[in-house]
Structure formats: C-alpha cells, structure tokens
Amino acid sequence: MMAALFKVMAQLVLLLLLAPLVSGFIKTAKARLQMRRGPGVLQPYRDLHKLLRKGMVIPNTASWLFSATPYVVFLATLLAGLMVPMVAADTPVGLVGGVLAVVYLLGLGRFFLALGGLDAGSSFGGLGSSREMTIAALAEPTLMLAVFTVAIGAGSTNLSQMVAAAIGEQWRFLAPSQVLAFAALFLVLIAETGRIPVDNPATHLELTMIHEAMILEYSGPYLALIEWAASIKQLLLMALLINVFWPFGLPAGWSAGGVAAGAGWLAVKLAVLSAGVVLVETTNAKLRLFRVPELMAVAFTLGALALASTFLF
C-alpha cells in the first residue's frame, strides 16, 4: 500500500515537473532551428508561476461550467498520466485503467474544454471547440487502430503488460507493423497536441487557430491549469509512444537503480522524440483546416497497414 502510494507520488511529481520542461525544450529547440534565440528552456515554469499568482477575469456571460472546466481537464489529464508507464514498465495505477482509459480520460478533458469554449458565447470559443472536436474525432480511430495493433501483439490493453511485452523483444520496433503503428501514432501526437501542420501553438489571434481559440477567455490560474494540462497531455502521449515502441533501458519494476536508469533513458528518448516534433514543425507549413482530414486519412491508412502487417508478418 505504502509502496503503491510512493509510486503514485513519484510519478505525479515527475509528470508535473517534467511536462513544462518538455514544452520549453521544444520551444527553444524550434527557435534555435529557426536561427532565433527564443525563450529559455525554463520559460514555461515562469509562465505557470506568473499565471498562478495573477488575478483572473471571468466572462460575465459564462456559467459555473466555465470555472469547473479547468479542474476537470487538469485532473483527468493528470490521472491519464498516472496510467502511462514513465520510468518503469509497472504503472502505479494499472488496475484502475489501461490504454483505453487513457484515451477516454483525455476525451473527458476535451469534452469539458470544448464546453468551456462555448460557455462564454464569443465567436472564437465556439470556433475552437467545433474544430477541436472535429479533429479529435478524426484522430481517434487512428489512435485506436495503432493501439490495437500493439495491444494485439501484447495480448492486453494494460499498459504495463504492453510495455513488458515490448521489453521482451527489444528489436521488435523494427518490425513493419510496429514502424507503421509508430508513424500513425506520431501523426496522432502532432494532431492531439495541436502542433504544425495541424494547429499552431504559437499563435493567439488568427482565424486558423484551434486550441488557443477555445481557451481564449481563460486567464490567470485557470489558464495555468489548462496550459499545464496541455503540457502533461503532450508528455504522456510522448511517453506512451516512447515506452511502447522503444522500451530499451526501461526497468520492469520500481527498484532505485532501475528507476534512475529509466529516468535517464526517458530523458534521452524524450529529447530525440521532441527533436522529431521540432523538425516536423519547422519544415512544414500549417495545413488549411480542410486539408487536415487528408493528413488524418494518411494516418488511418498507416494504422490499417500496421494492423494488416501483424497478420502478414
């Protein structure tokens, strides 16, 4: 019981503290690649600290749902994060939910975020909500297909089991089905975290934005919770990708040495995956909204091919 509690606490701290760093790293790396100085890696922490101390303005047209939303989003994302293996294959709350619960908890957060966007009654909020729900709906089947491909190989939807199965075969990530599933999930990662070419996280007021439009009316501590949740969601999706496909160096259980090594490997692998995201963001232009379905169709095809190749190979 105490051990379980310790694991939960450790992973909570890791999620809360590491998530802004990953966002900061991506932002800085992107700036460097574009020959800009950019903000420091620690900028997201400063932003969160500042937002948490600030006062906030609630739209006078909003209802209680507007205030409840940041909490629901933050808590649901955090709980989803607890279910994903980070530094050890064994997740702290594996009994409570596996990969399906992760997907659906993120869905719960999105549901409320979209309602929060509609609540103030401004045009931008509705615009963001409508687009966010549409793109999420298009990304969802791909996500499930890729997840199923891995789950079928592992014979389980429990993430600890899925990762443990991956650890068992270190080189399996080179198998065609795994490569294709990885590619599909990478596209889902881009779409779900609102990055170029699907959405632009760096913009706040233009007609192409999606996520930022939805949360336009939030300020102060509420905005901090939402931003924090967004970076945690990004971290957990990346961790999911990393630990399911590149599990080398990941310990099975929570021994002190193993966890330290696992954390080190996680940092390295996060850096590599972030670099991939940065490359995609820098070398692509944002797609028109109605070209995004095509990208998602590509992702779905990749997922379907991944599934078919588990059958063939």
Added chain:
Amino acid sequence: MDWVRAAFFGGLIAYLAGAAAGVAGYRTPRLARLGTFGCALAGALLEMTAAVMALAQGGAAAWTVPFGVPLLAWTVRLNPLSAYFNLALGILAAAVSIYSFGYVRPMEGRRNVGALGFFYNLLLLGLMAVFTAGDAFFFLVAWEVMAVSAYCLVVFEHEKEETRRAGMMFLIMSHAGTGLLLIAFLLMAQASGSLDFASFHGLASTLPAQEQGLIGVLFFAGFGVKAGIIPIHVWLPAAHPVAPSNISAIMSGIMIKAGIYGMALVFFDFFSAAPVWMGMLVLATGVVSALLGVLYALMEHDLKRLLAYHSIENIGIILMGFGAALVFQTMGHNTLAGLALVAGLYHTLNHAIFKCLLFLGAGSVVHGTGTRNMEEMGGLIRPMPVTALFFLIGAVAISGLPPLNGFVSEWLTYQALLAGFGITPLLTRVVFPITGALLALTAALAAACFVKAFGISFLALPKSEHAAHAHEATPSMLAGMGILAAGCVALGLGAGWFLPVFDPITTQALGVRISPALTAAHGFALAASSAHAGTVSPLGIAGLLAALAVLPALLWLAWGRNGARATGAAWDCGQPGLTAANAYTATGFSKPIRMIFSALYRPRREIQAEYEVSPYYPTAIRFESEIEPTFEKHVYDPFRDGLLRIASRLRTVQAGSIHAYLAYIFVTLIILLLLGVRG
C-alpha cells in the same frame, strides 16, 4: 406463495388499472393524470420487483394463463433474459411515470389526458408482454399491442401535419416488420410443430442451411425495423421527436429495445450456433448504423431528432457486441461470446437509462422554452440549472466518457472486439480491430455531437425570447430525471458489482458464468476475460479524480489566494458588446463535419443577402442549408413510386362489376382445388 408470480401479475393488473383509469377519467383530466400515471408507477415498481427476484433465483419461471378457449392459453415465460429487459422497462417506466405527473399537468383541459394515460399504460403492458411471451402467437399479439398503442401516442398531437405523416410512416414500417416476423415464426412453427418458444430452443440451427439463412434474415430485418437499424430506420427520427417527450423517452429508451430483445431471443435461444456470415452481417449492420446514426445526428438542430438519431447509433453499438458474440459462439469460444454478449446487453440497459434521461431533459427544455429548435435556445443553464446538470450527466454518459455507465459498456465492447482478433487464423479477423477503430470514431463523433447539443442549448446567451424566459421543470419532472441520472452514475461506478446479473443470462444462452472472468479485485475493477488482458475501474477513476483534487487546492493555497477575481465582457471581436448573434450556432458547430463528410451529406446551401450601398454592408441575410436525405431519396421514394405504379395497374381488375368479382372468386377456388388435389 410464489412472490415472483404475484409481483408480475400485480404489475400487469396495475397497468390494466392505469388504462382503465384513463378511460374512467375521460372527462376529469386531473384524476386521469393522477390515476393513470400513479397506476403506471405502481405497475413499474411491481414489475421491477418481479424482475429482480427472477434474476436472483436465476432459473426460468413459466406460468400458463388459460383463457377458457381450447388451444388458446397465454404462456408467460420469465427467464433471465426476459427478467433483464423487464428490469430495464421497470426502471424507465417508474422514472417516466414520476416525470409525467408534472409534465402532463399543463395539458389538462387542453388535451385528452385520459387518452394519453390509457395508451401509455397499454404501451407499458404491451412491452411487458413482449418481454415475457412464451409462445409465438402471444408474442405477436403483444407486439401489435405495443405497436398500435405507440402509434396512438405518436399521433397524440395529431393536429400537426408533420405528426400525422410520421405516425403513418411508423405504422406502415412497423407492420411491414411484423409481416416479416410472422413469416419467420410460421417457418419455425412448421419445423417444430408447435408455437411454443420452448420447442424453438436450438431448433433453427438444426434446419437446412438455406432455411437457417432465410429465418435468420427475416427475424433480423423484422426486429431490425423496431430497433431502427440502418437502412430500415427512417421512421425512427420522424416518429420519436413528434411524440410527447415522456413518450419519446419510453420509445427511444425501451421500445426500440424490444427489437434487441427479439434478436437476443432468436440468435441465442432459437439458434444454438448461427452461421458465421450472420454474425458478420449483424456486426456490419452495427457498424453502419452506429456511424451513419451519429453522422446524421450531428447535422440535426432539432434537439429531439438529434437524440433520435443517437438511438440508431447506440443500437449499432449494441449490435457490434451481439455480432461479435454470434461469431465467437459459432467458433466455440463461449467465454468470449459471453464477454461480447454482456457488452451488448449492458449497453442496452445503459442506453435505455441515459437516452431516457436525455429525452426527459429535452422534454423539460421544450416544456420550458416551447421550442425543439436548438438555434432558438442558448443560456438555459441559468434558468434551468438542475435540468442542465442532469442533461450534462446524460451527455457525458452517452459520449462514453469515464467514469459513467456508457464508458463501461463501450470498454467491454472494445475488449470483445480486440479478443476477436485472436480467435481465427482467417483474414476475417481483421474485421474486429477495424470495427473497434470505427467504434472509436463513432464515440468521438458522439462526444462532438453532445458538446454541440449541450453547449448550444444550455450555454452562452439566450438566442430567443423563449430561451430568455425559460422556466425550470417542476419537482416531479426533476425527480424523474434525478433517478435516471443516479442510474448513470451507479451503473458506471458499481459496474463490477452489477456484472453478476448477467450470469444467469449467459448460463442460459452459452453455458458459461461470465462474471468471475470479468471482474478483478472483488468487483472493484472490471477485467477483459482475464486480468492479464486489461482492467479498468470506474470507481477507481472517480476516486483518484477526487483524491487528485487536492493538488489544485494546494496550488490555490500557495499562489492563487491573492489573485483578484473579476468578471468582465468576453472578447467581442471589437464589435460593441457581445450579443447572442456572436455565439456559435448548431449549424456552425457541425460545419467542419459537414464539409469533411460532404460526399455523404451532399449539402446544399443558399445565401441571399440584401444590401443598399455595398455588398459588404448587408441589411438582411437569409441563409438556408440542408443535407440530402439519402435513404429517403434513393431507396424509399423509388420504392414507393414503384409500389404506387403497380397499384394503379392492378386497379383495372377492380372494375366495380359484381360479375367480374364472382368470376375471380370462382377461378381462385378452382385453382386452389387443383392445388389441393395435386398436393
């Protein structure tokens, strides 16, 4: 003393008494309202009691009610499957009856409350009889009682043209379905030599392959009309919205489940192992119904029609479970079949509860605002806070989000589909994960649709005078909704302890007790046929969400305390002041979906702008947008036209001459005699 029997017949008599009260209170609407809905409530409670006791006993009870006419005795069969559907009916009928006390009250003196109560009780009685009929004859009689009373309720507001058209379509399609059922039952009876369901057990699987296929398809189509599967669904989105909302709740909540009950009866009782293609047919129909159902729902801005399309979607999800169960059973994987069957049956109950809740919520909104059009609502969360909360619970549940009940049954469905991949070496197994992916698409689109349904109706500013002056529902209406909302929570969090209810059903149908394989940690978590294959615990999710709430509280203590909290205007894009016209509309919200799936919708739009000086400053804009009703235009209209053309040709034989008619009769007689001699 047999308590189950006493409770069952007590419920039956209470419904009859309710119907009688409707007739007696023809001229005294207040008495009619209290009498009919009071009796219905009593009947529902008794029915629930009987169902719970029958499920606890586990075995099948059967009683015969003689009518004093030879060969005509009504066999009541209360086996676990019947008891389960009776339980769902009892819960819904109780909640809706309580709701109706308040809902029907404004109709007093303006409408015929006695007739409403009479047919309401008759509908409940018919449903109860359908779920417990022990032979084909009484099954069909009960089926007709249900259909006809439902028709009378659909056309309750018969002064509207739309209502009469919808009612007629319902009646025609319902009877076409009954016709198919009649043929199928006759074929079964021919094979068994009896009308008794007991003699049908496992019989269909012993017939020649072609006959099996015919019987299976006839039953599937016949019950499918009632369940609202695509493409024989068109009556459902027409008929459900025009009925009074308490009736819509019963129809969408449980009456369409009569079709599901029929399918369960046929596929898991009459068939012992249906052909694999039939399971695949059910699965494919499920996928098509679920996906098209939700896609059409997204285009609706009539709140009740939107909900009606979601019924089609959820019937599709139920059929995914049933289809998978059929395939697994035929391949001899009875535990997996049990998992899939439980997924389908659990979703049946869950959908009954949250769809009933949502229709009652929609009823309260219509009651409070006088419109079904979402574009005229908005901001209802302020005048109707409790209704809004209950509707939100229903919306979260139907979107399959944790920790409520919809999540549990969708999770089980995913697990069943995933397990399907491992059972066969054939390429057909790819069907299962693809189905799972399409289920994910359906669920995500459903979430988008309910963001729209709740967000446009209840949030932002009121878009019309009706919405601005809306009023909250009466206490009895809120109580009715509250019971169902509590049901959504309880069936979600307590799922692990509810699953043993399915043991008698799976034992009867498949010979396996499934709940030990589907629960872990003493019911705290659900497992997918084994703990290794994956677990989930809605209760754990809820508990951890509550426990994690400490974190924001700490953050607030550490930093947020000092921050001021002000209210101000939302960003109005520089226009002077935010008005309801700035907010997103239901049509606008679903526009991206409409464009992405334009190949399906074939949308048509028309914009007319009037301006005086420059087109950039229009004085009035008229916007019209509609999607093509694919099935009506390409399937039903040609069919109807063809039918009318044949009918007008045939009219020549009906010339009005009595001599000609006598000649027809004579010729027919001769032909029949010749046939008789030959046979």
